[in-house]
Amino acid sequence: MKRFPYTICSMKVLMTFLTFTSVNKSISIPDPRQRDQLLQQESSWQVGGGVELTAAEQRLDSLLHKLKEQEMTAPHFPTAMHFFKAKPYIQQSPVFKLLQKMPKGAVLHLHHSAQVGADWLVLNVTYRPHCYVCFTWGGSVQFLFSPQRPFPRWGCSAWSLMEQLRATISDVAAFDQSLMRNLTLFTEDPDMAYPTQDVVWNRFEQTFVAISGLITYAPVFKDYIYQGLQQLYDDNILYLELRAGLSKIYELDGTVRDKEWSLQTYRNITEQFRLEHPDFVGIRIIVTAHRALSLSQVEVALKETLELQKRYPDIIAGFDLVGREDSGKPIWYFQEALSLPTEVKTNLSYFFHAGETDSYGTDVDRNILDALLFNTTRIGHGFALAHHPLAKELSRKRGVPVEVCPISNQVLKLVSDLRNHPAAVLMAEGHPMVVSSDDPTLFGTSGLSYDFYEVFVVIGGLSATVGTLKELAMNSIRYSSLPADLQDKAMFIWQQKWDKFVLENSS
Template sequence: MVHSLLQAVVTYVSLLWFVRVIDAMPDPAQRQLLMRQEASRQTGGRVTLTPAEQRIDAYLHQLKEQEMRAAPFPPAVHFFKAKHLIEKSSIFKLLQKMPKGAALHIHKSTLVSVDWLVTNATYRPNCYICFTWDNSVRFFFSDRQPFPRWDCFYWQLLETLRAKIGDPTGFDKSLMQHLTLFTEDPEGEYPNQDIVWEKFEKAFIAAAGLITHTPVLRDYFYRGLEELQHDNIMYLELRSGLSKTYELDGTIHDKAWTLNIFQEVIKKFKADHPDFLGARIIISVNRALGVSEVKDAVKEAIQLQKNFPDVVAGFDMVGREDSGRTLWYFREALSLPADLGVTLPYFFHAGETDDEGTDVDQNILDALLFNTTRIGHGYALAHHPLAKEISRKRNVAVELCPISNQVLKLVSDLRNHPAAVLMSEGHPLVISSDDPSMFGTTGLSYDFYEAFVGIGGLKTNLGTLKELAANSIKYSSLPAHLKETGLALWQKQWDAFISSNQ
């Protein structure tokens, strides 16, 4: 009712505007009214700020004006070159303190910083390394010399190799380069999407041997939650393929075992940190698979969700969208839950492409046809007016990952990100970081900065930040009663944040 009335007012004022343009200068009062009405539509535009929040908002506006006049302007520069500039920003430092709610789009293999992976995991006993023909690395823990596997015919004990090299710091830095995309020359090293995606996928494979070792996995999950909480995040939804885990003697554990570990780690972390709301997993498979393989994965996900209802949130398809198979290609597999009369929530990656009009570009519509709960990335959504309308009416939020979109070469200057249109229209949005360790980040503060300062521009304000943070709980997969608990807990943290920054 209120929305309809607002639309009627805007329409009426717009008509008055055009009538007056014919015979006189427009009334400044009408102009002001139009500007207020337009501002009310943007993300956070209808959030009422308290006097204390208004003071912080005025301070943020002043800071943003200063940064937008600066050269270089960080969101207009590749993140790898802008990172040190962002870290000096007063806005960024404030965002680090801000309670950001939930991280709803992070992949398991990139949850934890590469510094920890190298300086902790690779220093453990019985860690072997192999250098492959394509200039990549593989890791494997074993109580004996590993057999040839994964294109590796010669495995070396890392402890012995470090001793031979004699420069552990330099060697560790070289290992980190295999686990991240971060470089001082991103344009030179990654001239196109094919090259950056090739390095991206190699880094995932390199990390796998470390992360899937059972003792490392336990500590890895816990460390990931620590890094999130350190950035004032209280809840996580993690994309994971649930790779089988292995022991030192070669024993292999199934996916249920991995979920048990995840459940145990969450329980321990919540006991150690009572203000942490929890974490859930979105089971994911690569879109390079065949239909029968995805059908088996969907069946398995249905069973795992039944066995672990508090942990398994749903299902997704991951991997490079432009070179992978479309959602429609997998329609037989993805229709399986409905055919069986069961519910398996979907959280599809869709629209992570700038190839407008291709079959892949239709993933946005197909994700909605399969009733996706959220849309991962949704970069192309602004080019699909019907999909945008449907997703808005259904409250299907877009998981916006600005740094990922820039590093993977969908956009260079974040002021030109299509999400600027979504933000100006108040489309349901949440901010996330996709693959933080790949980009040299942790938590969400860097992505919040890019969205707030770059994509949102000068018109976004504290209300925008407040709504985006609250959205992350609102659009999570948590049941209604836990959403209420989470929003109450987040509001308490938000109030404390406002109070401490007066």
């Protein structure tokens, strides 16, 4: 189902208004009925504006509207606040607590390496046998599982066995907290810690490397997948599309598992999870390659993805280029490699990161248009889309949604005050979109509730309604890569959960 807000009817209302005002310039007080009609028409254009609400949904909408009004007048309303400062206030919010209960559908933009909470990584994974740690001169941390002390690598000359290291520390809880800090971007003063995008991105990439040493160990990899599914399920999410580079997985004896092993593991763990949670629909993988790679390397990655898709069509959703857009190669640089599926007459869906930048007018900025030229299925972030009216119109007409990741965009310094996020304009225009979390480990979030709060309360303001929430949740299923029969199944499960949620919270 695709929505096109600029209908013939709405344009007639607008033309009537323009004709009326141009002919009647001498009238000092506009017709209140015409004003009401325009306000109503404008509301109908926004995301959720065309959703008809049941009586129970209308009652819930009234409740949420009142709660939002109360929060917006509170002394610590988290509007212009950085998320790291706003998080404690969000957690106390009655609106947030309702959103936690809300069935959100699917998460469509999430990276494998930043899926699970840092607390689980530290309190579970680093307490396992054979876990070594190294603190580098650059101020970062590295982990590795090994049967004996690892050789110097990655700037690490001294590796310590975690079990032995903890035995020498008097305040282990404080030490564990410091490790958690090394696996997230959290800081009490983010503006001081991250004065520029370069600084925060450098820390961002260091953190991914630190996490990698833990989650690419085969026994942890299996548990990590399950834990990630559990955390999503606990936040009322029923389906996941995961961006994953399918990194090589290592065993304690030095055996290295290939990408096919990883895919089989994803499938097996997901099936196990679904047996225990029958209302969870499943998982599909968007295979990724880093945009810092060469043209030939990306071509190899694409060939591997095409081969994997032949063998595992049920779990491979498509392909994406990841990494910081401002410092990586633009999509157009890889045009020859990206044309490979067409040349071999094979379908491969693209899900490009595009427009995660504020460098307007550059080659990087043109990723938005290039993503559409290569028929991207969705646009990851799309922060710059508002600066490209043609690309925005193409995206709307084709039904190509934007994966909006508000907390990620703020933490990585694209926008400081989320009220000014470009998604506010896209929401007002009814542009196709879904809400996503991007890298929850690094931001100290879990599931989608925090990002839904930012979209519903801060970006959407009082204009966002229960209809907005309903359409965003339904969009996450409509715009997924699931085949039609599984989309129908997911929508049926979601609708049952939604009706129950509304009934329990509207009286």
